[in-house]
Amino acid sequence: MRRLSSTSRNSRTSRTSRATTHLTAAVAVLALAAAGCGKTSNEASQEDGGKENGPAGSSYKGKGIGLAYDIGGQGDQSFNDAAYAGYKKARDEFKIGGVDMEPGDGESSADKIQRLEQLARQGYDPVIGVGFVYAPAVEAAAKKFPKTTFGIIDDNTVKADNVADLVFHEEQGSYLAGVAAAKASKAEHVGFVGGVDIPLIHKFEAGFVQGVKSVDPKIKIEKRYLTEKPEEGGFSSPDKGQNAASGQIESGADVIYHAAGLSGQGVIQEAGSQKKWAIGVDSDQYKQKALAKYKDYILGSAFKDVGGAVYDLTKSVVEGRPMTGEQRYDLKSGRVGFSDSNPKYTAMKDVVAAVEKAEKDIVSGKVKVKIVP
Known part of the structure; x- marks a missing residue:
């Protein structure tokens, strides 16, 4: 990895x-x-x-x-x-x-x-x-x-x-997040929170959903976009992210992946406070000091090395x-991937193996990841 x-x-x-x-x-x-x-x-x-x-x-x-x-x-x-x-x-x-x-x-x-x-x-x-x-x-x-x-x-x-x-290729890292979410979910029910309903974030959703379905097509997926336009706070409102995560957890999701920028802090905080898994984005959010209180519940992050x-x-x-x-x-360049900093994640041998296999399949061209949901 x-x-x-x-x-x-x-x-x-x-x-x-x-x-x-x-x-x-x-x-x-x-x-x-x-x-x-x-x-x-x-x-x-x-x-x-x-x-x-x-x-x-x-x-x-x-x-x-x-x-x-x-x-x-x-x-x-x-x-x-x-x-x-x-x-x-x-x-x-x-x-x-x-x-x-x-x-x-x-x-x-x-x-x-x-x-x-x-x-x-x-x-x-x-x-x-x-x-x-x-x-x-x-x-x-x-x-x-x-x-x-x-x-x-x-x-x-x-x-x-x-x-x-x-x-x-954000969709590639998101595919790995989907595989990890599906393998880690005990409820067979996961969630996706997008910051703004725009094509860029649709790529995150598309990859995540495809990754989840590659593990089990029957897994239920909650989806929620926080706003329609960037200026409405979809990328900058932790409270919106927290509310969205709360609703998805209430509906039964036990792993939530966000692609919501600063709003994602709210997603992680809510998931962590309810002892559910969260998956971060862009940076390795397990290592973020502001999220240290909840890091045990950050399964990993679909990173892109901005x-x-x-x-x-x-x-x-x-x-x-x-x-x-x-x-x-892309994944091949090493600038896109799935972080594995959480020891609890690395201890899940079946999850790690599934993500590593998915990564190899994408790099080899065996798996083509969608960019549209």
């Missing part, structure tokens, strides 16, 4: 506990305003970490990574935190600066465009939008700054010579060979 390195970071339990994050945001504002305040590039670089412009001998001239978070922001213990892990690894390894920025409440596409353009204008390279909602912004900014490399995660619609579309994609793109830019076009990660 492939293991996912920890991508955890302390949850934003209060504004005070996120002082470091706010300092980063403040630095971002200062750096982005540098031109207007008459600051030199060197001064701005010192503000965002005092990093050098790349490793010794590198021709890299950028100021570092510009990272713009998706809905839910940093501290979601899932998608955005995974991106942060790659951002931090790249900064540390390549000795470059960086700015990571939170989304605003109810912000428009124009706000996202302005954010990405400011990052590019100040010399950050690459500039990465975390999430499909950045597609219009990446497209607009890439046209205006053709010498900057842009990346967008979870979208492959932006086509430009200076854009890398960083996408995943941090690895952020790192890969940054590495390519620093080395002078920027990635462009669609970069799709």
